[in-house]
Amino acid sequence: MTTFMKRCSLATVLLCGGMQYAGAQQAPVSANYDHHAAFSPLFYTADGNEFRSSGGQPGPKYWQNSADYKIDASLDTLEHRITGTVVITYKNNSPDQLPFVWLQMDQNIFRSDSRGTATVGAVGDRFSNRNYTGGFELKQVSLVSNGKTTPADYLVNDTRMQIRLKDAIRTGGSLQIKIQYSYVIPEYGTDRSGRLQKRHGWIYEIAQWYPRMAVYDDVLGWNNIPYLGASEFYLEYGNFDYSITAPANMLVVGSGALVNEAQVLTPTEAARLAKARNSDQTVMIRDTTAFYKNAAGNRTWHFVCKNSRDVAWAASRGFIWDAARINLPDGKKALAQSVYPAESEGTHAWSRSTEYVKGCIEQYSGKWFPYTYPVATNVAGIVGGMEYPGIVFCNWKSARGGLWGVTNHEFGHNWFPMVVGSNERKYAWMDEGFNTFINGIATAAFNNGEYKTNVPAQKQAASLFSANEESIMNTPDVIGLRYNGVAAYYKPAAGLNLLRNVILGPERFDYAFKEYIKRWAFKHPMPTDFYRTMENAAGEDLSWFWRGWFINNWKIDQAVKSVAYIQDNPENGALITVQNLQQLPMPITLLVKQENGKSDTLRLPVEIWQRGSNWTIRYPSTSRLSEIVIDPEGALPDVNVGNNTWKP
Known part of the structure; x- marks a missing residue:
């Protein structure tokens, strides 16, 4: 305590403190705004630890398990059946011994007695079954050790399988699981996979097509939320070596690299593909005149995909196929390709x-x-839009801006969650929302903004804060289907735009966001890892924003309350009083116009709302004010723009 403070009585101290803000700060007046709740110092419920740092990066003892897959599968086009054998090598990098392991059995959602079936309303929805299958049909589940195969002790419960081990997997140890299985491909696979018949044959889009390891992490241990349809996936990383045997008249595309081109492509196709790898213009590899009409028997297509969390593939005898070169940083290259029917x-x-x-x-x-x-690879088929590592499924009817939009969105997922491996089953906003955000920036940049649309955030308020609104921080299976698109996609994306354009500015935001991606590439971040990284890398306490935008449904309503002139003389300056009438505080931007034609734009930080809902600004006017406009560019989704403008 300073000597000055010691000399003051309590009343004098209060008066001395108030003098700093005389004419600038009044007591709280809004019944809808509590500044103590908005700026509460308690936000994080746990401190950083050796696994996840308080600064938002993986800690020095961060770990995650891994799973490598060797899959041999065949496609029966008469019965629409996949038959396969998968050998999974699972490594335990955790500090725990694992006496059992869990696998995901997503095809079981298509059974008539599945939880996913039971939890769909009578009228149906996007994720409801349109026909039923038997799910995964297991021929054999066994463990492989030292070249010996023994039957596994396992139990299947809905979309999960538990394998109980005689000897627990020790830290650093591994387990090899061999499963022989088959299933009937559903025609409509909850808009994530399926099959579509077109003029030149069936199009198969194949995903969730093999038993996959569940994630064991340092937060929850085994992650065993059942697959119900709306919530997507949470998967371990590993290397994939998989082969698809299909009728010889079919073209097969899949995640990763095709490693036996010489065995499955014609010399003409191979030559055209080589040309495409060096062309910025699209090169036709196979058109409607080049179908394998007379091919007999089967072909086996062999793919390898490294450091991935999943693989998917597609097949059809009626695919048109074209491709071009992708130019990556540091001179690296990749291949863009599309397969689609003549229609x-x-x-x-x-x-x-x-x-x-x-x-x-x-x-x-x-x-x-x-x-x-x-x-x-972009595949045209029955699926409206779905993402997998290196391959996406988009609707065959898409065209013009709609095709750009779905392609852009689904490939954006190769960053969230294919690279940044968040838990989609619990936090859809960490992949759908982040992806929707980067989609907007890509759309503005593509072909000089060919498909760019300018919709100010101000015009989004009605949809973001609708009667159906729910918190972003809910699992997709809990959020109502009428609001799920907003809660998972648009509201979190709008939040990142507010951070970038209003709160931090592009330079600070972009640096922090790239740091988040770099830190958590091929790892499993949680929401607080994102929050902490953004705060530390951008240098800003953002707990008020996380609390209001992501955890609660706080709204924005900024208003101009009044204007007064010092000594009733505009030449002495004006006192402009603004208000925060809803619970979410935000920085404020004011366009101030004077009758003499002069105008200024004032930008004030969010901290002006730390002591209440009113704030008075001393503005150095030289004539009477003619107009004041809050947020003149419409950057905030303000729920009541009627009080944003003042005129005398």
Whole structure:
């Protein structure tokens, strides 16, 4: 305590403190705003530790387990059946001994008695079954050790399988699991996979097609939320070596690199593909005249995908196939390619798909983090839009800006969550929302803004804060379907835009966001890892924003309350009083116009709301004010713009 403070009585101290803000700060007046709640010092419920640092980066003892897959599968086009054998090598890098392991059995959602079926309303929805299958049919589940195979002790419960071990997997140890399985491909796979019949044959989009390891992490241990449809995936990283045997008249594309081109491509296709790898213009590899019409028997397509969390593939005898080069940072290259039926061909439709793939991946790679797969494949089929590592499924009817939008969005997912491996089952906003945010920046950059649209945040308030609103911080299976798109996609993306454009500025935001991606590439971040990284890298306490925008449904309502002139003389200056009438505080921007034609833009930080909902600004006017406008560019989703403008 200073000597000055010691000499003051309590009343004098209060008066002395108040003099600093005379004419600038009044007591709180808004019943909808509590500054103590907004700026509460208690936000993080736990301190950083040796696994996850208080600064937001992985700690010195951070760990995660891994899973490598060797898969041999065949496609029966008469019965629409996949039959396969998967050998999983699972490594325990945790400090715990594991007496059992869990696997995801997502095809079981298509059973008539699944939880996913039971939790869909009578009227159905996007994620409801349109037909039922038997799910995974298991022929054999065994453990492999020292070349010996023994039957596994396992239990399947809905979309999960537990394998109980005689000897626990020790830290640093590994387990090899061999599963022989089959399943019937559903025609409509909850808009994530399926099959579509077109004029030249069936299109198969195959995903969630093998038993996959569940994640064991330092936060929850085993992550065993059942697959119900709306919530997506949480997967371990590893290397994939997989082979697909299909009728010889089919073209197969998949995640990763095709490693036996000489055995499955014609010399003409191989030559054209080589040309495409060195071309910035789209090169036709296979058109409608080159179908394998007379091919008999089967072909086996062999793919390798490294450091990935999943793989998917597609097959059809009726695919048109084109490709072009992707230019990556540091002189590296990748291949963009598209496969689509004749019905999707056209200069306003899928004939531009490869251009779109190349354009968005080059933008994301230069702006945020280099693309990590050798090939990027866009598949036209029954799926409206779904992402997997290095391959995406988009609707065959998409065209013009709609095709750009879905292609851009699905390939954006190769950064969230394919590179930054968040838990989609619990936190959809950490992949869908972050991806929607980077989609907007890519759209503005693509082809000189060909598909750019300018919708100010101010005009988004009605949808962001609708009667159906729910907190972003909910699992997708809990959020109502009428608001899920806002809560998972648009509101978190709008939040990142507020951080970038209003709170931090692009330079500080971009640096921190890239730091988050770099730190958590091929790892498993939690929400607080994101919060802490952004705060530490940008140098800003943002707990008030996380609390209001992501955890609660706090709204924004800034208003001009009044204008007065010092000694009733505009030449002495004006006192402008503004208000924060809802619970979420934000920085404020004021456009102030004078009758003499002069105008100024004032920008004040969020801290003006730390002591209440009113703030008075002394403005050096030289004539009467003619107009004051809060947020003149519409950067804030203000729920009541009617009080944003003052005129005498």
